[in-house]
Amino acid sequence: MDVLTIDGLSVDFLTGEGRIRAVDDVSFSVPRNRTVALVGESGSGKTVISQTIMGLLPEKAHITGGRVLFRENDTAAAVDIAALDRKGAAMRAIRGNRIAIIFQEPMTSLSPLHTIGDQIGEAAELHRGVSAQEARELTREMLRLVRFPDPARALDSYAFELSGGLRQRAMIAMAMICHPALLIADEPTTALDVTIQAEILKLIKDVQAELQMSTLLITHDFGVVANMADEVVVIYHGRIMERGSAASLFADPRHDYLKALLNAVPRFGMDEGERLVPIRPIEPHAEGFLKKGRSERACAVGQPLMSMTDVTKRFTTRKGGFLGGGTRTVLALDNVNLTVKRGECLGLVGESGSGKTTAAKAILRAIEINEGAIRYDCGEGPVDVASMQGPDLLEYRRRVQLIFQDPFSSLNPRMTVNELLMEPLVIHKVGTPEERAERVRELMRLVGLDPRFLRRYPHSFSGGQRQRIGIARALALNPEFILCDEPTSALDVSVQAQILNLLRDLKKELGLTYLFVSHNLAVVDYIAERLAVMCRGRVVEVGSTRDVIGNPLHPYTRALLASVPEPDLNAPLDFAALEAGRASEPDLWPEPYRIVDGVRPVLVEMEKGHFVCAPGLVGNGTPLSMEAAQ
């Protein structure tokens, strides 16, 4: 029996630019007690479908055709949600009661003013007509079901007291409290770290099995799809491209779009020369000033270009207390030692709060460090970055550039692309106006954009195009070292492949050096030759990408790798092996990796060129043998 049947659904949006068809003749169904994944890129209409099912479409959206039939169980009559008044009582009786939803952002979908218990219990009071006391009891039960560490205490805590993972658990509890027949999970784990994502996925699976519920999982991540879905619906620009069981779609993708999408996802263990195939490939052509190469002095390829020695950074936050209160210190970087060699790409991997972005900022001298030194070699030996002044600093800023994570906020919306790309040239007083104009056109061609776009403003571009403008801006001064701060995390998978290939090609064409910061191990595996893993401000493992991914030695790296869902039905996540968030607590790591406050995170060379943070091994001054570490 199908709980939900969507039949020929079309949704139009009336906007200032005219009528836009967001969903075009979409049909699929969600069978009872199964998970259907709705996969698509941003703008494909998948969220509009979820809004239609929940009766949450915005005013300007109109259902122009089709039915959305919801049938709770065998005995109940089917209800056509598309025909119901979105604000009516019938819709309210279904929404949050029979159909529940989990949103993407656990940070913003809980009210900061009410306790978790009140918010979860509200649905039960509204729909099941229970008293406040019973609702509290039910809520406690639900929190236990979603495995809150201490359900009784969580009832009276506020959203800001919980971590992202716990908030998402609370959201799931809220969705589940009325035992809905259908759960819509709209990108439930996109905003979460990979280890927490794995736990949430496991939780959704467990809860689904326990409550006999159907799930419509909306996602763009094929790794999540492969691990969760029984059936898959692939949607592109409001139209279904391919639909079928997960097994048949992964084994035998037939539509060009699905094939292209699957080819664009980076996987572990890709061959050295293997390239991702983006949907819209671009060919970078270096010419003119970029091809002429750099005349200035630089250190030799393979020599350390940038090195961090015992870099420590503490952030002091004021503790919010009534009448003053004390201060709290967070150790963002703890004795970090990293070296980037000229011509290589070093991947820096970690979850949120691991200090990877802080490290990048410190290199850029955007923040000051408390201890240690960052040295950079401009061809005349390593120089302490902190000591640079005036022209030296300007020269450093020219040589070292940053590609931002968010291509939307890092480009001034009030400047045309031409002005944006001119800016670095103007700041550094490069060339005559004619030369600058020529350079800007070259940069546009280099990143595969039409020079006619120069007169446009950034808001007219898609995320991938904007990121290419950001890359062009970073290259405007012909730098040698580029820090990439999660340059693809805000982009769709197909665009990600395009940007990754572009970065790879540029590195080869222009002889660049990268520090590539990312939380996505597969992406780093694709682009980086060496890899550094960070956790809680410490570097825990450094080595060649092949070594670290193929033979992870540190427990944190292992947990991280084990949590990455792969887009492959034959490599499911080992849910049983998850450690419930313990992997990222340094004081819970086993010896010799355990780090408590005050212990210096020392890197020990366990294999050739493969370093692991294991302070326990140097406790008595003599490192133990490899076997002991294993």
Add this chain to the structure above:
Amino acid sequence: MNMRNEPEHYVNPDAFNPSHAETLTPEQERYYQASQWTIMWWKFRRHRVAVWSGVILILFYLCVPFAEVIAPYSPNQRSNDHLYAPPQTLRLFHEGSFVGPFVYGLKADIDLETVRWVYTEDRQDVQPLRFFCFGPQYRFWGLFDASFHLVCPAKDGTLYLLGTDRLGRDVFSGLVYGARLSLTVGLIGVTISIVLGLFFGGLAGFFGGLIDSAIQRVIEILRSLPELPLWMALSAALPVTWSPVWIYLGITVILGLLDWPGLARAVRSKLLALREEEYAKAALLMGAKPSRVIRKHLLPGFTSHIIASASLSIPAMILGETALSYLNLGLRRPAVSWGVLLNEAQDISVVVIYPWLMAPVVPIIIVVLAFNFLGDGLRDAADPYK
């Protein structure tokens, strides 16, 4: 319940177009090449009420340069024969036949019981209006003598569209001349307030720290002072010997001096927000100097917001001037402003008998409302990239 078998493997027969998202209509192309100000104008244009408010304000502000031409009389011209004359009705038809715009002459009788002039329309005395005519002389913009008027009363006739006051001065002409001072008080005051607000707000927002705290505390103190008594005290301090022009400037300075905290706060918060924008950071990391970042990245971002906030604080100034002049603490005759005109309406018994003396209230309400609507529209349009 029977388990469903493997679902069919559906494949859309149509090919997909990879560049779907990148093809643009000419309309989009035009939109994408529009500058910030163009998009703001498009957005503002959609706000009907704001656009109409703007048109109304432009009409009102036409009185500022052309008051002499528009008004039939000079504002301080007395007519001893027409004290407290009621408004004359504009008519088109006399005894069923069309004669064009005219008024009936006024016949004044004294009512000995109440000792008041009683005016009646003389139905035989048709006084057609004259247009583009020469009337009382004036010195246009203080440059040359002229006597051209848009509209004049008939020869030896009267034209009191809104009646006269206790000395027989035309209220309508007073309104037209009064607009000159009442409407510019807001503009000049806001200019002063913007300069101060930008300066102090900019200091606080850009440097932060101790300077920020100090300026914030000063603002808080200024804001906690009761407004009206302070205005009164300050304007009472203006020397009585000053000429009306100086008094006028003094009043605008006082209003501006007390209004800047609001704008300073707006500037500061906007600056703080914009300073944290990634594109501002990107410029700094490129090696740009702070002055360049402020000029190229911060200023364009908040100019529109400042204009919007400023247009919202003009009404407060107009009302402030009105209140002061009404209380006899601001401008005084022979200077004419709407507040000065309302000064005539201080006595409730006078207002009951001669309600037309309240006429200045109408333009004040219209202008204040129009500025508020306009400000709303500007504020909504101020951030076109939201």
